[in-house]
Amino acid sequence: MEQKSLFENNLLEPLASRMRPDNLDEFFGQKHLLSEGKILRKLIEEDKITSLIFWGPPGVGKTTLASIIANKTNSKFINFSAVTSGIKEIKAVMSEAENLRKLGERTIVFIDEIHRFNKAQQDAFLPYVEKGSIILIGATTENPSFEVNGALLSRCKVFVLKALDSEDLVQLQKRAIKDKKGFGNKKIRIDDNKLEIIAKFANGDARNCLSTLEMVILNGEMKNENEIIITDETFEQCITKKSLLYDKTGEEHYNIISALHKSMRNSDPDASCYWLSRMLEAGEDPLYIARRIIRFASEDIGLADPHALNLAVNVYQACHFLGMPECSVHLNQAVIYMSLAPKSNAVYLAYESAKNDAIKEISEPVPLHLRNAPTKLMKELNYSKGYIYAHNTEEKLSSMQCLPDSIKDKTYYHPTDEGLEAKYKLKLDKIKEWKKAH
Numbered sequence: 001m002e003q004k005s006l007f008e009n010n011l012l013e014p015l016a017s018r019m020r021p022d023n024l025d026e027f028f029g030q031k032h033l034l035s036e037g038k039i040l041r042k043l044i045e046e047d048k049i050t051s052l053i054f055w056g057p058p059g060v061g062k063t064t065l066a067s068i069i070a071n072k073t074n075s076k077f078i079n080f081s082a083v084t085s086g087i088k089e090i091k092a093v094m095s096e097a098e099n100l101r102k103l104g105e106r107t108i109v110f111i112d113e114i115h116r117f118n119k120a121q122q123d124a125f126l127p128y129v130e131k132g133s134i135i136l137i138g139a140t141t142e143n144p145s146f147e148v149n150g151a152l153l154s155r156c157k158v159f160v161l162k163a164l165d166s167e168d169l170v171q172l173q174k175r176a177i178k179d180k181k182g183f184g185n186k187k188i189r190i191d192d193n194k195l196e197i198i199a200k201f202a203n204g205d206a207r208n209c210l211s212t213l214e215m216v217i218l219n220g221e222m223k224n225e226n227e228i229i230i231t232d233e234t235f236e237q238c239i240t241k242k243s244l245l246y247d248k249t250g251e252e253h254y255n256i257i258s259a260l261h262k263s264m265r266n267s268d269p270d271a272s273c274y275w276l277s278r279m280l281e282a283g284e285d286p287l288y289i290a291r292r293i294i295r296f297a298s299e300d301i302g303l304a305d306p307h308a309l310n311l312a313v314n315v316y317q318a319c320h321f322l323g324m325p326e327c328s329v330h331l332n333q334a335v336i337y338m339s340l341a342p343k344s345n346a347v348y349l350a351y352e353s354a355k356n357d358a359i360k361e362i363s364e365p366v367p368l369h370l371r372n373a374p375t376k377l378m379k380e381l382n383y384s385k386g387y388i389y390a391h392n393t394e395e396k397l398s399s400m401q402c403l404p405d406s407i408k409d410k411t412y413y414h415p416t417d418e419g420l421e422a423k424y425k426l427k428l429d430k431i432k433e434w435k436k437a438h
Contacts, residue, residue: 056161163204
């Protein structure tokens, strides 16, 4: 008997597309926004949508929510793509929306990937949003604070959508297996443990989760025309390397490097190793991480352990010579060392304090005794007059003033008692005592 293909049963459309919810009751996740009584649910159910932006990682339901709004609203709903639409298309739609407004009809414009629109394209929407010609709904995976014009953003309510948790994704898969829009016309034999693994593999992305489930089922063992068994062997072949949530040019890039920096600062080597591996396994440039570690060595350790900077520079060189994957161990050595090193931000604070004065205070001229006098005229103008060459003194010190008069008593460097900096603090105290006495 000839075995029938799953594709004969109108399953050419991807599972994630077939399972797209038609209403809020079918929607998984985002309980903080869509539970009974929550503001977003009320706005959708009562058809009182205002201009808003959905911000969240891929596959959490941003476009799906727009689709549900389109099904629910009495307004004209226009779907825009930031990838394919230009100024000409925007103005044409805005003109139509303005005409409808004059006739008393609302227009909702949904822009997927709004962060891909440049400033001029975003500006084209602003006057129509301001006078109510359109209600704007934008969807973005990028932080709208950086990617959406301030004037446009101020007129929109931002709703933050979160990655789905494993429990939601397991229930989503079970629904897809039983629902006629999914694989409800087949008997799918797959244990809960495999569904949980797929859920974790999906990284909170519902679309990724359903796509993986579909691949597993389509490659399952067909016992008969209505029964499919998912064996361990098939399952392992379909679950390949996890696609880590990390965008080397987006906000997550900065979030994770920030997590690494703050974990090292908090003397947590385990967290530091984890965030480092998250970046490297997602394809981050090891030299970028090495440069950040070099910065950390002075910003957060400084003279508490001067060797930290040497190690950081050496690790940068090792990464340059070897590249990935070999240099991962060098970077890990560096982040563990930085995590365990004594911490001091005295060097960093000294510069920031001096910088503040350099910017805000009057730019006083360099005192004459600190200026070089390579010419006769400069000597006649008292350049270098009164300068004391420290090496010619018994103590290798002088009480000579080196700051301008207006800030002559300012102190920028305040050493701590951490690590070797405690030694330098004692030395600095003795220097100051000597200068005060002389």
